Amino acid sequence: MQLKQIQKRIVKGFENSGEMLRRASGKTPKKLDSSVGNTADFDQHSRVNFLKRNRYATSAVAAMLLVAVSSVFTLESGAFSTEQTAEVQAPKQAILAMNYEEVSVSEKMPLIPGEKTEGAADLNEIVESSASFDAPFLKGYTVKIDGEEYGFFKSEREAQSVLDTLMAAYIADKDIVEAYFKETVEVAAARKEAGAFKAYSVPENAVEYIKRGTDQEKVHIVEAGENFWTISEKYQISVGDLEKANPEITPERLQIGTKVSLMVPVPLVTVCTVEKAIYTEQIAFETVYEEDSSAYQGVNKIAKSGEHGEREVVANIYRMNGLEMNREILNENILKEPTTKVVVKGTKVRPPTVGSGVLAKPVSRGTVTSPFGTRWGRRHNGIDIGLPTGSSIKAADGGTVIFSGYDGGYGYTVRISHGDGMVTVYAHNSKLQVKKGDKVYKGQQIALSGNSGSSTGPHLHFEVRIDGVPKNPLNFFKF
Template sequence: MAKFRKKTSPVIKKDDIGSKLKLPFKFVGEFISGCVFSVRNKYYKKNPRALVKARKRHEKYRKKLRAWHSKFSKADKKITRVTVNAVNAIDSKTDAFVERADIGLVVLAHRFYRAKAWVELNKKLLLCQFAGLVGIVLCCMGIFNICTAYEYSYNGRSLGLVNNQEDVLRILDLVSENLTEEHNAEITIDKDEDIDFKRVFSVGKEADNMEQVLNKLTYMQDLVAQGYGIFIDNKRVAIVDNEETANAVLDAVLAAFAVPSETTTYEEIGFAEDVSVTQVETRLGLIENPDDVVQKILTGAEEIKTHVVQSGDTFSGIAKTYNISTADLQAANPLVTPERLVIGQEIILTQAVPMLTVQTVEVSTLTEYLQFETVYEDNPSVYQGETNTKVAGQMGERQVLAKIVKNNGVEVARMELESHVTKEPVTAVISVGTKELPPKQGTGTFIYPVTGAKLTSRFGMRWGRMHYGIDLAIATGTKIRASDGGTVIFSGYSGSYGYVVKIDHGGGFVTVYAHCSKLHVKVGEKVYQGQHIANVGSTGRSTGPHCHFEVQYLGVQKNPLNYL
């Protein structure tokens, strides 16, 4: 066991220089201690109880110090014992390890010399085996190269196989240049970040040649490209190839609502929305054609309105009025039955409107029409309810210079700068009939249904078949009057006759008025002789505007000229 010697403190000799230097300080300390003891003794003589308390307190402190000293002594002995044991154990294991290492080295040296001797004896065999192993490895490598190829991909998208990575890398710069020139956009392919290679088995698969690699990279639509986005109120609506194209698109949208004119001068042209053009990173396939972008901005938004059904409205008529296809109107109103519209019913109108609001401030010279006045005069020679125009009213005109604000071509504000009348309106004079109406029944006599007409076809055979009336040719819109009083028994469309009116005059007589352009009477209505019942037209099977007039007696057509 290891033993430890107790170290002894060096002895300080009396003639030591340090001891001589300490003498003055020792004297001062003894003097101060004497003074302190003298003051303490005087205090305790005056206060004996304090002396007792102090002694008890000092005794208590001495006990604590003795206990602490005992604990420290035990701990010191324990630490010393543990340390000695640890040192002895380390010495023992070190000796054992050295002994085993010596034995291992001897065994290893013995084995090495035996292996060396065996190699010397079998040198040729080993060389043959090594050469064979090298040959097998080279054959395997050749087979691996033949059966595998490099799969190349762009941003994770596999494009094909190549035998050599350089077949792809050599043409990347050429592809970037071609695409940039073709699409007029900055397109760059990063060989380190965009292109990936992976070794895969290629048995039964054909590797791409340089031309095929070039075509695949050139016509790939998801290539990363630098484009320019058009933003409306910070929302991107389109991407084009460059900034010039984006500005050209916006100019085209402005031009759609700011048409140059000799009578108009534009003071301001701009967008009501916040419009910006910013460079963005995108895919090649997302870059849009500028003409398509213009069309999208002009029609890409929707506006929803409602139409309240009025008397006479039809579903197709509403669609035509608002320039909407019937199919689109039906899609916007799936619960509406087109054949059964109800007055007051609301029809939803979805119309395509521009995504941008082009606001213009223009100074224009305009021609405005002035409404004419109408004067009515009584005419005792015309039946009551009928009117004739003696003097046709004519609209007046005035020229106006105004500053106009428009949104997408629709006027929203106007300030008139100056104006003057260029043509005074002409007052219309209308003659109003005051003559008492004749009885609304047959009189037994018939009059011509139109006046001033030309008889172009008589009753009888015509073109190989029977013509059952007479044709009175005259301009479209001419008034057709009832040949005699009676009751309307038909008013509507009837095949080759077109729009037709039939009147029963009683006594077995019925007159027919065909090819009308407009009807003014209804079935069951009673009319008097000379009443305006329709207008001349050319509906049905007709070669021109005329009134086909028939007289029937007991259901048999008669020659109308015999009764007029």
């Protein structure tokens, strides 16, 4: 209430008290003589005697003044505070309308709110506005984030529970060294016009609203191995929302490089945590290479296998809303040293992969068990070389593989073109080690011997053809 209104109430109280004193005395004061001043017919002695005779009436006036003043600041059963001390100055008035003495009332009046008790009227929640009683407010609390208010809560405890719940989601079951909000966050007293008030905020709903925050549009470019499920997990959004945002994309046909639109929620607060973690991690082994001049270039052999080591790590992990932003290693303890891997690399220059016209033996051992020519009334188009299954079969000359696979009675077969119409054939193998289109050099291993196809025992059937005509292999090399 404004001070002018308070003053009017007090003045009215004085006017009423004058009337009461006149009635108590049973006398009607004489009219003032303006020519002789304020005390012409009522001297100081008479005033004192008058007040003594009417001390009870005077006490009644004082009581009325007290009631008048206190009524200004009392609303039903509770007093409501502007949380300030008001000094009230009454204007000069003439008691009994005789102007025998100028009276002023000056007193410090702290307007302190009364204690609210259980079952108190709802009016006890109302806070007087600084302007007038015409605009009452509800007293409550709010959560402020960078100056913006979120929610209107009945108690400070409820408002604080919102912040505590937001923080707890990222510190539970962890050894947290430090936790704080990146934004300026506080619980503050607040008020709301009673006429506009509907209901207090529910802490649980406020938590979800702040966590959800606002949506931010992003574009994700699909990488190898990704699908709608992995993308939704990465950005913490549902697969359904992802499909709604990208109606033109068929999830089952997602291609690498596809641009996927995202509406990613950005929380209104960022919980920053520093977590002290103790964990073990693998120590990768090193690989060293040694050269071998007896092996062809590109041929590598593992001389010693490598083994990973292990160490215990103590670190501070810095996170924002649970996502790791940085990791500070505080201490490391080696539990197991890694073992270095040793690889031997061939350095010998490979022979050319084009035919030279000079053939070498396709095997390093074995015996010719069936020569070229007519055999059992049938023409034999090559030679058979008996040798154990799994023996190395090598290219007789450099060239290009034109067939590698299973070929009826020939079994597993390799055919190599050496140029100028020359082709060599290697049949009845147990395993093929080249494929069609490969470039091979003379002496390169291309298969392992066997007993596949129409064969009576493990051996290599070897042919030489020039322009499609079978030739005796022994005319090209000696066995």
